[in-house]
Every structure is written in structure tokens, then in C-alpha cells.
Amino acid sequence: MPDTPPARVSRTLDEWLAYQETTNVRDIELGLDRVRAVWEAMGAPRPAPIVITVGGTNGKGSTVALLEGMLRAAGYRTGTYTSPHLLRYNERVRIDGADAADADLVASFERIESARGAIPQTYFEFGTLAAIDVMARAGVDVAILEVGLGGRLDAVNIIDADGVVITTIDLDHQAWLGDDRDSIGREKAGIARAARPAVVGELDPPEGLLEALRGVGAMIERAGSSYWWETGTAPTWRWLHTDGASLELPRPALAAPVQFANASAAIAALHALRPVLTVPLAAIASALAQVRVGGRLQRIGERPLTVVDVGHNPQAARALAEWLDAQPRAGRVFAVYGALADKDVAGVVAAVGRRVDRWFLAGLDQDTPRGLPAAVLDAAVAAALPEAERAAFPGVAPAWQAAREAAGEDDTVLLFGSFFVAGAALTTRV
Known part of the structure; x- marks a missing residue:
């Protein structure tokens, strides 16, 4: 039997995190049955009225930060969930741009523990449920959720997203996801939903990803096909869409040429979600010029x-x-x-x-x-x-x-x- 948390009423965040490492025998155990059962026992809270999920091999954290910046500049109250953290666990959950407070995370962990009974949860599942609960209690307008590993069987996937971004597909975590890009792409496509936007941010995605997205019935927005970008050497760059949209923008504050692809995917997601989100050009430009992410160059x-x-x-x-x-x-x-x-x-x-x-x-x-x-x-x-x-x-x-x-x-x-x-x-x- 796993150890029980300290008996006293008040527990610190560090004590809860240490306890979570004892509640499941594996660090990684993919599957949605356990985490869904606990989420439903908590009342199945939705983190926000509008949810964007971001998956992929690389570029997820930058894309989440760009979406957060653009939405906040447009006046939306955001909640974001990313992992892992660099310095403090609180970085994983942000409410309107600020790291979650210890007290809010602890309150969510207490609710999870009360709801789970004998159902084991991994460290990541505890964290995912806490992020969802903190956002729901904070009353955010838009939640941006980063997939931890894969997609189809990742705990984040208990939430039906209104739109998804799949940044890139490459070989990583093969023991859980498969040994080739097609297999990994199929797993990552599992976050998409029928008749909802799915942005593919890579210019050369594996066919397995595209096949799986078509099989789900997602509305595919593909880099280089549905939308594209022109960079050049000028102080500005241009984002374009087949529907005629054309945005002239400041170059991203985030370093590395790959950030144009991440920024373009974030813009494509917001463009596809125009029926429920209004993000003006000025908000997009402001975020591009200001957003930086720790540990990314x-x-x-x-x-x-x-x-x-x-x-x-x-x-x-x-x-x-x-x-x-x-x-x-x-x-x-x-x-x-x-x-x-x-x-x-x-x-x-x-x-x-x-x-x-x-x-x-x-x-x-x-x-x-x-x-x-x-x-x-x-x-x-x-x-x-x-x-x-x-x-x-x-x-x-x-x-x-x-x-x-x-x-x-x-x-x-x-x-x-x-x-x-x-x-x-x-x-x-x-």
C-alpha cells in the first residue's frame, strides 16, 4: 500500500509533491481510465469555456506562451498548463500570466485526494487534475493545455479541446509512442476532435499524423498549405492564409528561426477559432514583440x-x-x-x-x-x-x-x- 500523506490538516506543497511520488508504482503510465474516473468524481470540471490543447515533439512550450501572450493582449483571462518546470513546480500552472499560488495548488490536491479513493494516480495525473481544477475555480476565459507525452493517452486528453496545435513530430519517447514518425504522429493526433480545428505546424508532417487527423474528422489547418509565412531580412515578417488573410508582424522576441513556425501555428489556431475568439492584429503583434520563455535560447x-x-x-x-x-x-x-x-x-x-x-x-x-x-x-x-x-x-x-x-x-x-x-x-x- 502507498504511504499516506501527513496526518495533520495543513500540508505544504512540497509535502503533497513528495506524497504523489508514492501513489503509483510507475512514473509514466499512459491511459485515461484512472484520471478520467477521478476527474468525474470531482464533478468533471472544465478548465475554461474555451480550451486549446498543444501537442507535438518540440515547440510546445513556446507555442503555449505565444498563445497566452496573444490572448492576454486581447483582453482574455487565461489559464495555462505546461510541464516540466525549470525552477518551481508552480510554473506549471499560470493564471492570467502569474504562477499558481501554493495555496491554490494545495487546495486542488486536497480535492483530488478526496475524490480518488483507492484509484492510483501518477505524479503527472495529479498535476493535470490540479491544473484543470485551479483554472476552473479561477474562472479563466481560455485554457491552454500542453500535452505531457504523446497525446491520445495523455492525461490532458480527458478534456475535449475546441482547437489543437500539433507543432512537430520527431523521434522521442519511442518506448511509449512508437519507433517511427508515422506511429508517433498517430498518437499525437489523438488530441484532435471531429469538426474542430487541428493546426499542423510542421511543413513536412508524417502521413500517419495527417491520416489520423482525417480519420477523426478534424478541420486540418496545415503549415505550407492552409497558411504560410514569409520572413526575409526586414524588421517585419508576414503571415498569410488561403482565405486571403495577411498580417504584417514584428519579428518574434523568442530567438531561433524555428520560432516563426511556432508563432505561425499559434496565429493559425486563433484564426481558426475566430467564431469564439477575437484577437486583433495589435494583440498578436504585441505578444510577438514581448513573449519570452525561460530555457528557450x-x-x-x-x-x-x-x-x-x-x-x-x-x-x-x-x-x-x-x-x-x-x-x-x-x-x-x-x-x-x-x-x-x-x-x-x-x-x-x-x-x-x-x-x-x-x-x-x-x-x-x-x-x-x-x-x-x-x-x-x-x-x-x-x-x-x-x-x-x-x-x-x-x-x-x-x-x-x-x-x-x-x-x-x-x-x-x-x-x-x-x-x-x-x-x-x-x-x-x-
Whole structure:
């Protein structure tokens, strides 16, 4: 039997989170039966009158933030749910742009515990139900929910979304989602609903995704077909739709060329939901110019330029490589890299390899049981890039310290590979 939470009436958020890790034997256990049963026992609260769900392999967090910014600039009260967090659990749930308060999360956890009886819930299922409950009690106008893993069997999918965005499809979490893009695309398509918009944000999506969306009867809005964008080198860029819509916009504050695709997908979702949402051009432009997301090519230092990114799979690494190629610089690139055991280290380092002059490899086994020890990571990088200059360290802090000492003022230090790397970089100063 799982441990019971502390007996006293008042429990802290940290105590609830520790307790949740004991209520189910698996960290990940896909399926909707358990979480749906508890949600229904809570009265089946809907997080908001209008719900947008965002799934995909990469770009979800940025797309959620852009949607949130655009809707708030248009005067809507928003609720957002994302995962994982960088520094504090409260980041996962935001109400009108502010992280949820401890008291609100605790109140929702208490309601979940009362409703669940003997039904086990994973840590993520507890969090999803709490996000839904906090938003419902806050009375938000629009909820934006990020899928944690996959789509069809992810806990977020107990909510029927009014519209969905599927950002990209690539190989990640193959143990749960499948070994090819078609299989993964079919799983991620499970968040779509019949006769409701489904934005496909990738220019070259797998056919499995499109087939599944057509099978559901979703109203597909496809990048490069239903809508597209023109960037060029001017201070502005243009978003266009086959219905004749054309928006001239400021370039996104979010770095990396891939952010044009994320921004375009967010705009396409709002465009498709015009019958229930009104978001003027000025609101879209304001959000593009202001929205930034922690851990997404976040600059935390200058001279040397120091950048933090949560990219952890080959597709994300290719986006990092594209960003590096676009940077005017004379110096070297030093990478502080750490990875989890289920990630494609070879694919990641191959994507950025020739652009990195020296690797500072950080073991993450002290941060999480899923983290690769430094020696294992070093062997994996050596196998993928035999000629790479590299050194291994027991954690992010010593790896970053070594990189900082080696870097000159014109160099770039890139810390990436995991939310654990990003979180450590944002809480440690060297």
C-alpha cells in the first residue's frame, strides 16, 4: 500500500509533491481510465469555456506562451498548463500570466485526494487534475493545455479541446509512442476532435499524423498549405492564409528561426477559432514583440555570450544548430551538455557536432535517477564524435565552471540537453 500523506490538516506543497511520488508504482503510465474516473468524481470540471490543447515533439512550450501572450493582449483571462518546470513546480500552472499560488495548488490536491479513493494516480495525473481544477475555480476565459507525452493517452486528453496545435513530430519517447514518425504522429493526433480545428505546424508532417487527423474528422489547418509565412531580412515578417488573410508582424522576441513556425501555428489556431475568439492584429503583434520563455535560447550572460536551452532530442538539436549558424561571431562554441538515459545522445551531438569546439559533459545522475552519469555520457559522445574535444564532470556546475574558465570574451557557452541542465544553469552562478 502507498504511504499516506501527513496526518495533520495543513500540508505544504512540497509535502503533497513528495506524497504523489508514492501513489503509483510507475512514473509514466499512459491511459485515461484512472484520471478520467477521478476527474468525474470531482464533478468533471472544465478548465475554461474555451480550451486549446498543444501537442507535438518540440515547440510546445513556446507555442503555449505565444498563445497566452496573444490572448492576454486581447483582453482574455487565461489559464495555462505546461510541464516540466525549470525552477518551481508552480510554473506549471499560470493564471492570467502569474504562477499558481501554493495555496491554490494545495487546495486542488486536497480535492483530488478526496475524490480518488483507492484509484492510483501518477505524479503527472495529479498535476493535470490540479491544473484543470485551479483554472476552473479561477474562472479563466481560455485554457491552454500542453500535452505531457504523446497525446491520445495523455492525461490532458480527458478534456475535449475546441482547437489543437500539433507543432512537430520527431523521434522521442519511442518506448511509449512508437519507433517511427508515422506511429508517433498517430498518437499525437489523438488530441484532435471531429469538426474542430487541428493546426499542423510542421511543413513536412508524417502521413500517419495527417491520416489520423482525417480519420477523426478534424478541420486540418496545415503549415505550407492552409497558411504560410514569409520572413526575409526586414524588421517585419508576414503571415498569410488561403482565405486571403495577411498580417504584417514584428519579428518574434523568442530567438531561433524555428520560432516563426511556432508563432505561425499559434496565429493559425486563433484564426481558426475566430467564431469564439477575437484577437486583433495589435494583440498578436504585441505578444510577438514581448513573449519570452525561460530555457528557450535564454541569454544569461554576455562576453562570453552564455545561452541556456532545454533542447534534448535530435530535432531540437537541429534547431539549435540552425540558430548557431545564424549567429555572427568570431569566437568558439563551448557546449555544456547533459542528458537523460532515454535520450538519443548520438543524434543530438551529431546535429550540432561540427559547430561545437569543445564539449563539457555533465553527469545528471545526482539530479535524477534517469540522468546519465558523466562516464556513460562521455563514452556515448566519443562514439558519436570520435574527434571531438571533450571533458567529463560530475554535474552541471563544475562543467559550466570549466567552460567559463576556458572561454574568452568573444566565445559562446551553450548549456543544453535537459530541463535539469537548464534548471541548474538558472540557479547557479559561476
